[in-house]
Amino acid sequence: KRKAEGGQRSVPKEVKGQDKWKVLPPSSICAMENIMDLSILTTLTVKRKDKVSQEHLNLLKNRFLAHCTQLKAPVQKHARLVYSSQQHQEETRKLAAGKLTLRSLKEDVKAVVRALENVEEQTASLEKTCRLLRDELEEEEKKAAQILQIRDQAVLKLPPVPPHQDDSTLETHLRKIIPVSQHETTARKLGEILQKPEASEEEQVLLWQAHKHAQLLFKTLHSNEPWSEGGNDDASLG
Incomplete structure (x- = not known):
């Protein structure tokens, strides 16, 4: 107003x-x-x-x-x-x-945020696990490389062996011990001893090996040649 x-x-x-x-x-x-x-x-x-x-x-x-x-x-x-x-x-x-x-809507947004946080936590956990696995893989690769290196170093690289030319072969020793004229006689004597019934098993094996080496070494006996009876000539075996 x-x-x-x-x-x-x-x-x-x-x-x-x-x-x-x-x-x-x-x-x-x-x-x-x-x-x-x-x-x-x-x-x-x-x-x-x-x-x-x-x-x-x-x-x-x-x-x-x-x-x-x-x-x-x-x-x-x-x-x-x-x-x-x-x-x-x-x-x-x-x-x-x-x-x-x-x-x-606010509740839905909160739920989505919680879900995203869970996903982020799971992603971080997976990334950590992947890092650990990568580290373990690198360690295993290093160990494998070391093992291969040790294996290569452990291989012996020896020079080729030269032909053996010393006088330690059985043939040389037998030639020195048994005269050439008694080769055949000695072989026969070894065969007779092998056939003796009173010889022990160990003696038979030993005599058989001697007989075999004598045949291979001198090649003076034939498989179809009969054995001749002879006396106990100890001098021929000595």
């Missing part, structure tokens, strides 16, 4: 058709109360849930509704007020549904 000249308050101009206005019906007051309750709940949700604050807001709401019961409004405005109240309630329901959806 503007103050008129002289310090007096000016009277507001009367709106056209104001004499036809009617007091707000109870339905409109109820709609206003619902709007106020939702507004108070929203305010308490954003701010602290203090009992004193809630009582203060309820007191303001009751005062406002008591004032609204004395207000007059055009008849055509009543339907708009009810519609606004219904629209506000619909938006409130949508807001609540949106909050539930948002809460569900």
